[in-house]
Amino acid sequence: MGKMQLDKKQGIIIKIYGDIFVVKSDKKYKLKAKMKFKKENIKLFVGDQVIFDDNYILDILPRKNYLIRPPVSNIDQIIIVISASNPEFNLNLLDKFICIVEFNNLKPIICLSKMDLLDSKEKANISKILMYYEKIGYTILYNDDIDSIRNILNGKITVFSGQSGVGKSTLLNKIDSKFQLKTGEVSAKLLRGKNTTRHVELLEIDDGYLADTPGFSAFDLVEMSDQDIRDNFIEFSYYNCQYRDCMHIHEVNCGVKNAVNSDKILKSRYENYKKFICKE
Numbered sequence: 587m588g589k590m591q592l593d594k595k596q597g598i599i600i601k602i603y604g605d606i607f608v609v610k611s612d613k614k615y616k617l618k619a620k621m622k623f624k625k626e627n628i629k630l631f632v633g634d635q636v637i638f639d640d641n642y643i644l645d646i647l648p649r650k651n652y653l654i655r656p657p658v659s660n661i662d663q664i665i666i667v668i669s670a671s672n673p674e675f676n677l678n679l680l681d682k683f684i685c686i687v688e689f690n691n692l693k694p695i696i697c698l699s700k701m702d703l704l705d706s707k708e709k710a711n712i713s714k715i716l717m718y719y720e721k722i723g724y725t726i727l728y729n730d731d732i733d734s735i736r737n738i739l740n741g742k743i744t745v746f747s748g749q750s751g752v753g754k755s756t757l758l759n760k761i762d763s764k765f766q767l768k769t770g771e772v773s774a775k776l777l778r779g780k781n782t783t784r785h786v787e788l789l790e791i792d793d794g795y796l797a798d799t800p801g802f803s804a805f806d807l808v809e810m811s812d813q814d815i816r817d818n819f820i821e822f823s824y825y826n827c828q829y830r831d832c833m834h835i836h837e838v839n840c841g842v843k844n845a846v847n848s849d850k851i852l853k854s855r856y857e858n859y860k861k862f863i864c865k866e
């Protein structure tokens with residue numbers, strides 16, 4: 587008699603702790619990974635589709651995409667949470683993050699938090715800036731409009747990202763109180779550089795998954811060349827320059843610089859672009 591055939595199944599990794607992988611299929615399984623992953627230096631991420639038997643993850647299916655920081659694969663969309671205040675409204679971080687998300691061939695969705703901390707004049711100011719981002723093609727959401735947010739989550743893997751303290755975990759708890767994610771004081775986070783959220787797992791919502799992620803205080807664009815950065819300021823491509831490979835810095839007859847001067851391109855976008863190119 588031959589060996590007993592073990593049942594093979596396919597599922598998605600939703601949680602990793604130590605060397606244990608929680609895989610969701612018809613139900614949840616707690617598994618270990620076969621040695622070959624370590625030998626071949628393959629790191630398994632939440633979001634990975636895997637083949638498994640009763641005890642082990644045997645194989646990983648090809649990834650559609652993945653992020654290293656935070657480690658998540660097969661992402662459908664990224665919601666960038668940005669706060670209107672506390673921590674301060676920060677267009678430099680927003681533009682940097684949009685650039686990275688675009689570089690990964692995903693469309694960022696921008697979600698504003700803490701508008702309640704602003705007076706009406708400040709609110710109008712921020713709304714005007716956000717209209718620019720909407721005009722160039724990005725969806726804008728507000729963290730008090732849970733219905734709209736929940737609507738776009740269905741059937742997708744969505745990663746919530748953004749600076750520490752902007753309210754990612756608070757928002758996810760509002761989307762579904764069963765998540766019970768830890769939240770914390772902004773002052774404590776910024777002072778000690780401490781994140782309340784430490785690891786990444788996928789949370790089930792309707793027919794999709796959400797990933798809360800630890801916020802960052804600063805990060806850089808090291809993996810991107812200057813040309814990559816330029817190409818991921820998507821609205822620049824609408825303007826024509828004399829030189830086909832124009833970097834929009836020192837060149838003459840530059841359509842982008844003209845558009846900045848005539849307020850067609852948001853000044854802060856262009857200023858941030860220059861800072862990123864100069865690796866500030």
Ligand SMILES: Nc1nc2c(ncn2[C@@H]2O[C@H](COP(=O)(O)OP(=O)(O)OP(=O)(O)O)[C@@H](O)[C@H]2O)c(=O)[nH]1
Pocket residue numbers: 699700701702703729748749750751752753754755756757768769770771772775780781782783799800801802
């Ligand atoms: N006034 C106001 N406070 C908010 C809002 N959203 C979140 N907060 C507060 O902001 C603080 C930080 O919220 P968290 O949800 O822990 O922030 P986080 O983005 O998950 O932070 P990390 O996990 O460190 O990345 C908490 O004290 C929240 O109560 C909001 O819309 N308005």
Ligand SMILES: [Mg+2]
Pocket residue numbers: 754755756768769782783798799800801
């Ligand atoms: Mg958090």
Ligand SMILES: [Zn+2]
Pocket residue numbers: 826827828832833834835837839840841842843
């Ligand atoms: Zn140019």
